[in-house]
Amino acid sequence: MSNINILIVEDEAAIRGMLTIVLEQAGFSPIAAAEVDSAQKILADTFPDLILLDWMLPGISGVEWARRLKKDPSYRELPIILLTARGEEEDKVRGLEIGADDYLTKPFSPKELVARIRAVLRRSGKLQGGTQIVLGNLILDTEQHRLTIGEKQLDVSPTEFRLMQFFMTHPDKVFSRTQLLDQVWGRSVYIEERTVDVHIRRLRKILGDYGKEELVQTVRGFGYRFSLID
Amino acid sequence: MSNINILIVEDEAAIRGMLTIVLEQAGFSPIAAAEVDSAQKILADTFPDLILLDWMLPGISGVEWARRLKKDPSYRELPIILLTARGEEEDKVRGLEIGADDYLTKPFSPKELVARIRAVLRRSGKLQGGTQIVLGNLILDTEQHRLTIGEKQLDVSPTEFRLMQFFMTHPDKVFSRTQLLDQVWGRSVYIEERTVDVHIRRLRKILGDYGKEELVQTVRGFGYRFSLID
DNA sequence: TTTGAGTGTGACGAATTTATTACAGACTAA
């Protein structure tokens, strides 16, 4: 269960399905959209680490959308890989001009796709050899599956670990219970929203043992936030 | 100038040549044969450390030869990596049945080839620079096949030894049961995941006799970790 | 102060995951 989310935007259902399967098998968490409109919605409440974008799309074209995203400060850092039709050299050039991070010419092999994705992620620092997330004196090491606070090791359950991992990679941001369920539990399970509260409680209890209870903050009416600042 | 001899058996001259070059560059000493007959001769008077064997061969097929070798006591230990054509899943299954140590699906990258070869050689103990791995007061000597803790020598079975070897070369890192099976048992065998648990248990028991039971740690939901730290 | 929605908390049973044991077949050395 990687938490590398990849947003696929592709109108052809067959290719979309193929991409989804390939990415899943490669250990990513893909989300697919058929056109820009729904992609935009997904973008709003999920937090993809990379977008795989078809060049030709009905309605707003992929290029056009990419151009917009690259102009938007809050999405500028989000890597985009364009999928172009065979041999349209010109497109490639234009694609890179608008700031796409890579392009891939159809047809491509699954292997190549995954390799390119990894390369881009690595370049943007999201896929690192260094597997540590450091926040203050909190260290979460995904490779060792360890959560330490100062010198002390915290004993957390798998779900708590994933929750912490998500929080620590998105500090200072408020997330609704639904968003947390989507991100930490996965989009495909249905679970009561209140369950999040319980897990938050458990996390706070553990953190509280080390005087760090206030790291997880309640934002009444919205959800929770993880932050070093009060 | 390695003394690792690798016997290549491949009928297509182009691929044979490519393999030879790749292996040479990787520091191995390749010897190539176009079919089983000449391979058999080479086998008789040179002593390869590993065979890279094409699945499809004129005359006796690669599989058939592999099967024979694996039955012959004097060659049983000789690792074999099968080269299979793309997507022939069935072949893989048969490949592992006859006891191949790994398989590689064409086309493959030189990098992957070399990595797999190294892995297999390491697993069979033939690739070791310094033969000792030292961790705390634990010493694992791959050449003498010995595991000592302080002054005491531990009596471990072959599988336990390989498991320890893998753990000691990758300390502090969590591995899933699948990863352990791939790395310690080999990619081409199908074994129940639970079997790992049993071997872990056996290892712990042995280590426990010397007060080192806690070296192998359970990471619930993920797998196991070998670490000197709690 | 009242009221109701939003949140915190402890408990519980079910589900999941891991540990342990026993056993049969394969293999090895004598």
Added chain:
DNA sequence: TTAGTCTGTAATAAATTCGTCACACTCAAA
């Protein structure tokens, strides 16, 4: 061959985790 070891698997036990619920508490608007 034979006794003994090694290994994978299945069965069972033990431990942990997880989602829900019921009820207590908070907060803010009226």
